[in-house]
Amino acid sequence: MFYREAGDFKTSYGEDSQTFPIKFDRVRYYTVLVVAFGIIPFVINDYWANAVFVPFLIYAIAAIGLNILTGYCGQVSLGTGGFMAVGAYACYKLMTAFPDVNIVFHVIGAGLITAGVGVLFGLPSLRIKGFYLAVATLAAQFFLVWLFNKVPWFYNYSASGQISAPERTILSIPVTGPNTDAWAKYMICLIFVVVLAWIARNLTRGTIGRSWMAIRDMDIAAEIIGVNPLKAKLTAFAVSSFFVGIAGALFFSVYLGAVEVGEAFGIQKSFLILFMVIIGGLGSIFGSLAGAAFLVLLPVLLKNVLVGALGWPTDLAAHLELMIVGALIIIFLIAEPHGLAQLWRVAKEKLRLWPFPH
Amino acid sequence: MNMVSHEPYVTEDGRTIGGVLMELKNITLRFGGVVAIKDISFDVREGEIRAIIGPNGAGKSSMLNIISGFYTPSEGEVWFEGHKRPQMRPFRVAQQGIARTFQNIALFQGMSTLDNMMTGRITRMNAGLMAQALWWGKAEREESEHRAAVEKIIDFLEIQHIRKTPVGRLPYGLQKRVELGRALAAEPRLLLLDEPMAGMNVEEKEDMSRFILDVNDEFGTTIVLIEHDMGVVMDLSDRVVVMDYGKKIGDGPPEEVRANQDVIDAYLGVSHD
Numbered sequence: 320m321f322y323r324e325a326g327d328f329k330t331s332y333g334e335d336s337q338t339f340p341i342k343f344d345r346v347r348y349y350t351v352l353v354v355a356f357g358i359i360p361f362v363i364n365d366y367w368a369n370a371v372f373v374p375f376l377i378y379a380i381a382a383i384g385l386n387i388l389t390g391y392c393g394q395v396s397l398g399t400g401g402f403m404a405v406g407a408y409a410c411y412k413l414m415t416a417f418p419d420v421n422i423v424f425h426v427i428g429a430g431l432i433t434a435g436v437g438v439l440f441g442l443p444s445l446r447i448k449g450f451y452l453a454v455a456t457l458a459a460q461f462f463l464v465w466l467f468n469k470v471p472w473f474y475n476y477s478a479s480g481q482i483s484a485p486e487r488t489i490l491s492i493p494v495t496g497p498n499t500d501a502w503a504k505y506m507i508c509l510i511f512v513v514v515l516a517w518i519a520r521n522l523t524r525g526t527i528g529r530s531w532m533a534i535r536d537m538d539i540a541a542e543i544i545g546v547n548p549l550k551a552k553l554t555a556f557a558v559s560s561f562f563v564g565i566a567g568a569l570f571f572s573v574y575l576g577a578v579e580v581g582e583a584f585g586i587q588k589s590f591l592i593l594f595m596v597i598i599g600g601l602g603s604i605f606g607s608l609a610g611a612a613f614l615v616l617l618p619v620l621l622k623n624v625l626v627g628a629l630g631w632p633t634d635l636a637a638h639l640e641l642m643i644v645g646a647l648i649i650i651f652l653i654a655e656p657h658g659l660a661q662l663w664r665v666a667k668e669k670l671r672l673w674p675f676p677h
Numbered sequence: 678m679n680m681v682s683h684e685p686y687v688t689e690d691g692r693t694i695g696g697v698l699m700e701l702k703n704i705t706l707r708f709g710g711v712v713a714i715k716d717i718s719f720d721v722r723e724g725e726i727r728a729i730i731g732p733n734g735a736g737k738s739s740m741l742n743i744i745s746g747f748y749t750p751s752e753g754e755v756w757f758e759g760h761k762r763p764q765m766r767p768f769r770v771a772q773q774g775i776a777r778t779f780q781n782i783a784l785f786q787g788m789s790t791l792d793n794m795m796t797g798r799i800t801r802m803n804a805g806l807m808a809q810a811l812w813w814g815k816a817e818r819e820e821s822e823h824r825a826a827v828e829k830i831i832d833f834l835e836i837q838h839i840r841k842t843p844v845g846r847l848p849y850g851l852q853k854r855v856e857l858g859r860a861l862a863a864e865p866r867l868l869l870l871d872e873p874m875a876g877m878n879v880e881e882k883e884d885m886s887r888f889i890l891d892v893n894d895e896f897g898t899t900i901v902l903i904e905h906d907m908g909v910v911m912d913l914s915d916r917v918v919v920m921d922y923g924k925k926i927g928d929g930p931p932e933e934v935r936a937n938q939d940v941i942d943a944y945l946g947v948s949h950d
Contacts, residue, residue, distance in 0.1 A: 331821070332820070332821045332824040332825065332828075333817065333820075333821055335824075336820065336824070518810045518811070521809060521810055521811065521812040521816075522806075522809055522810055525804070525809045525812070525816055525820060526795075526799060526802045526804065526809060526816075526819075526820075527806065527809055529788070529792055529795055529796045529799065530796065530799055532785060532787060532788050532792070532796075533785050533788075533796050533799075535785075535787065536784075536785035536786050536787050536788065537783050537784075537785060537786075539747070539783070540779065540783035540784075540785070541785070541796075542766070542767045542768050543745055543746075543747065543767045543768075543770075543771060543777060544771055544776065544777075544796065544797055544799065544800075544859065544860070544863065545768050545771030545772055545797075545799045545800035545863065546768060546796070546799055547768045548768070554806065558806075602787065
């Protein structure tokens with residue numbers, strides 16, 4: 320089958336603006352969904368869930384969130400780790416305060432609380448741009464981590480200063496706590512990713528997404544043609560923080576189970592997610608997923624090849640990973656600022672004409 | 678200056694010029710000690726093509742920036758549709774039905790032609806965040822309705838073939854046309870064009886002139902334009918304001934302005950003997 324749009328006529332504007340206008344892409348997309356929902360849950364084991372799938376899915380949500388803010392609206396943020404911490408602690412407080420409510424509502428509630436905090440820290444964006452805004456969000460990162468360390472109310476006065484997720488169930492299947500099966504962890508994260516990615520796609524292709532991109536590309540022109548900059552920037556911060564908050568809540572409750580805030584949500588996390596967005600592709604939902612997959616898989620791969628197969632010492636492999644990621648970021652910024660998503664797009668465009676050169 | 682009657686009249690080519698749509702009264706604009714515009718008044722009538730001309734640095738673009746709300750005049754009043762306009766942000770001005778293009782192209786480079794033009798309709802779209810997130814009900818309906826409206830303008834401007842091309846990849850002349858399309862997508866009552874033909878070749882200028890005349894004729898849009906090409910200005914406009922060093926030195930129909938001695942002096946220079 321050739322990869323073509325020729326002969327595939329669209330008869331309504333709705334059809335014309337769909338996400339996957341080419342039939343082959345649609346088929347591929349549904350295939351991925353079928354594999355993700357129908358096959359992986361039955362074959363997944365603890366190693367694959369904890370080392371690959373669950374972190375990939377959770378980071379994907381955070382990367383989509385940051386991409387909405389940085390890639391679509393052009394507002395650089397280094398506060399992602401801090402906002403994930405807000406999601407985690409909000410989720411913890413909700414879980415312990417309302418133990419009878421379903422965990423799904425706790426996670427969504429945590430997202431909403433993070434959205435509120437995000438708007439608050441997004442207020443400086445109305446006055447400052449670029450590097451200066453990045454520094455302001457850096458303040459959010461350090462302030463939030465400090466706050467969750469300093470105020471015992473947030474960790475329910477526990478002696479260790481950590482928060483740990485009690486067991487919660489959906490349809491009497493445990494999804495948090497030590498008794499959770501690998502497939503249950505995977506499924507809850509997968510469902511959140513699919514729904515949130517769909518929401519992100521809807522937002523970015525509609526009116527609000529266009530107003531974000533208008534602000535990113537030329538904020539003065541955007542305002543003159545009728546985009547309210549206050550509304551556009553603050554909704555970007557709110558939606559972005561909502562996603563990041565949900566990622567933080569899942570990271571704490573489903574993935575780690577117990578969290579020490581400085582360790583799990585430090586500045587490294589902010590950078591990690593920013594790198595995912597840069598390598599994956601600014602302004603692309605697919606890019607967020609690709610970037611998250613890349614940076615989750617790379618260390619696993621390096622560890623298996625270098626330590627497992629070649630027998631190198633672990634610390635050497637760990638340092639090599641840092642060097643490779645650093646080099647890749649520089650290469651991407653210079654050679655392909657739009658990341659993996661752009662490479663994918665170029666490949667598809669070539670494929671549309673293949674086997675002809677023009 | 679003779680007082681112009683504000684009764685509607687029909688031009689030679691059959692267009693109806695109505696009452697006063699916008700009036701600028703004694704506008705002064707200062708940047709610190711620099712006076713960019715000094716006590717300028719003129720009006721724009723419904724359905725007319727009004728040109729602002731003048732040598733470089735005369736304050737023409739500043740005048741458009743005042744109309745589009747980007748600058749606040751130091752003194753003076755802007756009246757639109759019979760009301761004195763309070764000081765407002767540019768996006769509020771856009772909501773009132775004033776759209777504009779820029780001297781240097783100000784398109785959203787990362788977006789396609791279609792998305793650029795859809796953004797032009799933002800003042801008319803009001804589906805809630807929830808509806809948009811779920812792509813449901815009003816959001817979906819609205820998207821199709823406005824797409825249909827944008828498609829009409831795409832047809833009008835003959836840019837069907839670049840609908841889905843990112844604007845950054847388009848040649849200069851087409852970018853100018855897309856920018857006009859984005860302003861038209863808002864279906865404005867008043868359209869401000871800041872040097873729509875700057876840097877174009879003769880053929881592109883002809884196309885652009887035709888579009889400007891057609892917009893005025895078919896949609897009845899009132900147009901204020903700044904242009905340096907005198908031939909174009911004299912051909913297109915119903916009335917011309919001439920500015921020099923922030924002051925108004927002439928105002929009237931093209932033939933009258935062309936004969937005005939102050940205007941000739943400003944453009945050609947005066948010998949001081």
